[in-house]
Amino acid sequence: MDIRFLCIQNGRQYFEVVLSGEQIFVGSRAECARFQKIHEEKVAFAQADAMRVPRSRAVPVRTYRAAARVRA
Numbered sequence: 001m002d003i004r005f006l007c008i009q010n011g012r013q014y015f016e017v018v019l020s021g022e023q024i025f026v027g028s029r030a031e032c033a034r035f036q037k038i039h040e041e042k043v044a045f046a047q048a049d050a051m052r053v054p055r056s057r058a059v060p061v062r063t064y065r066a067a068a069r070v071r072a
Helices: 029-051
Strands: 002-009 012-019 022-027
Touching (some): 002 029, 012 029
Antiparallel strands (some): 002 012, 012 022
């Protein structure tokens, strides 16, 4: 993932974030750096989530016991 200069428009510099040859974000240098940091955190979280062992059941099942009331 690279940050490259894109253009100057109305006196403002624009940069692009490039991933595998594709432009995925355009903004100021600081915005691109922030986007890159957030993107890397999300990818790391997704990879960690994929490595986790799946639950034994897809959906947790709750069981309720009806307690019998004993009256004297």
